[in-house]
Amino acid sequence: MNNKVLSIILGGGQGSRLYPLTDTRSKPAVPIAGKYRLVDIPISNCINSGIKRMYVLTQFNSASLNRHIKNTYHFSFFSSAFVDVLAAEQTPQNNTWFQGTADAVRQSMHHFLQHDFEYALILSGDQLYHMDYKKMVQQHIDNNSDITIGTVPVKEKEAPAFGILKTDNDNNITSFIEKPNASLLPEWTSPVSDEMKAEGRNHLGSMGIYVFNRQLLIDLMNDESTVDFGKEIIPQSIGKLKVSSYQFEGYWTDIGNIDSFFEANIGLTDDIPKFNLYDTEQRVYTRARILPTSKISGTQLNKAVIAEGCLIHAEKIEKSVIGVRSRIGKGSVITNTYMMGSDTYESLEEIEKNKIEILVGIGENCHINNAIIDKNCRVGDNVTINGGKHLEDTETSTYVIKDGIVVLKKGAIIPNGFSI
Template sequence: MTNDVISVILGGGAGTRLYPLTRRRSKPAVPLAGKYRLVDIPISNCLNAALNRIFVLTQYNSASLNKHIKNAYHFSNFDKGFVDILAAEQTPDNPTWYQGTADAVRQCLHHMENFEFEYVLILSGDQLYQMDFREMIRHHIDTGAEISIATIPVSAKEASDFGILKTNEAGEIVSFTEKPSQEVLPPWASEVSDEMKAAGRIYLASMGIYVFSREVLFRMLQDQPEAADFGKQLIPDAIEGQRRVFSYQYEGYWTDIGNIPSFFEANIGLTDDIPLFNLFNESQTIYSRARMLPPAKISGQMEKTMIADGCIIMADRLERCVVGIRTRVGKGTVITNCYIMGSDYYQTLDEIEKAKRLGHPPMGIGENCSIHYAIIDKNCSIGNGVHISGGKHLADGDFEKYTVKDGIVVVKKGVVLEDGFSI
């Protein structure tokens, strides 16, 4: 069965809701949990399900994503598996860039058509979840579906943020509405498990994960050249056109990391005693680039904190923090509720001394700092005595060195905060 599947991961658009993390990188390239990238999640889900023929479609700010995939995913010369990048390209037949999710796949059909496969698995590159795609594909085959949509039960409060699907008793999707208001919701309830009913999660939201039978996908994309997006056009058209579109219900952890608050909560949630997203399940390994880094060296008090390889932590106290690779934190510093992404390289001792002579702080976080409710992007140089206090008291705004969104301070990649800087 898995030999009959091609997986396509959509690299996403400009990612404006995740700005400034997407200022220099695409959404799927945003660092996650201190050592991964968002794109590692769908790729890992595929590899754990023995789906090893994967295309990643990229367009915006794609250099760091392309570099990560090139460095992370290598297969044996005797293996037919691959993770290949399909960058947006202008051709004589199509002089435009990708206009949407469906158009991106349409423009890449000529790269796929020479492979042997029966089914296409289409995934987003910016979601956090662990799913066995083999079960979804088996469900697709067993129901005789032409299109399968992964759905997750949500509450009435959440439903207005999603496309909501209505199913019949057989699980076939009979209607679709995009982000319905609370007033029109009641008739859209679907059959869900008793556990989901008890939680009030009775509406089926599309997860943006699709399985298409090959001929159906090719035919629809070619016959509807004006349809640019799966969720807004192609899928509703398929339902209205009475194609066999089925729901595959998923009841595990899933979150769409579409904005700064959801991204922050997903990362800080990893520090819980029993996090909703399990990084420690060996049957659902999260793959990424292998780095030859030394163990972390830690002094000070740590509580509910994850620390990646290669860190030197001399802080007084870290609480509910995710600390990325190669992070350096000086003595006397207190950090709470923060995601520190780390650094791409180490400064040498000579480089650190040169920076000090020039009056610049070395890369990392200095001594006697106080940092709360913040995301520190990669390669930042934060001096001594810096004070950052995020929270609802701060108004949203975009500034030269940082951005504030919903009380979360995001220090931009590579900036220098001089000694005594305060937010």
């Protein structure tokens, strides 16, 4: 079955809700969990599901994404497996950027049709979950469906943020409503498992994951009036085509904004995190950087996730994720923080030659709480950053505050003694 499936991973638009993390990189290239990037999640799910032909569609800031994929996903010379990035390109037939999810697929169809496949699996590049897509494709085949939509049971209070689907007892989708008003929700419940009912998860939200039959996708893409799957193609197909729901009951989160991104990363520090990076059956793959082990001196660690290659002399790190090649000075206390790390080490020769006063990483005697520190930041000594709801949303040249979370921009230099 797997050689019948072609996977198309949508890189998303400008990612403005994840700004400033998307200021210099596309959404799928945003670093998560200290050593991975968002795009590693759907690619790893595909590899674990035996689906080895993947396209990643993107149009904004795609250089770092291209580099990551080129350096990470190498398959045997004799294999048909590949992961290719398709950035929006102007052609004689089309001189516009991608206008939406369906338009991105439409503009790239000439690449997809060079391959022999029966089913197109369309995925999102900014979600955190483990899923066996084989089961979804198999259900699609068994039900003789035209389109299958991945759905997740959600609670009533979460439902207004989703496209909500209504199904019958045979998983056929009978109607769809985009981001419904709370007053409508009692009419929009669907059959779910007893376990989901017990949790009050009676509404089916669309995960933005779809299986299409090849010919149907070609036919739909020929109609240039539609630009988006969720807003147009799916609602227009219900009632006309056999559209099925594939219910997924595991952990799944959409990393659409700074708040959800922060929660998803800090959640990895829980004793039993909802997203399991230690599952040997469902590995998450990423670039093999060949880094040394992390070295930690005199630091109290509690619920800390620390990637490789770090040099840490902090006093305390608690409920924080520390990314690759991070350096933290003596006396510093880091809590509720995601530090992404850095791309290179600074040598003593470079520091002396360039008279660098503030090194990459976090200096001495700093107190940092409720923050995201992007790659290659230089935080001086005696810096205090205390994020929280008491802070108003704001933006400066070096940091942004959103939902009480202080986000230091990539490469920001924060002077000694600075305080937020």
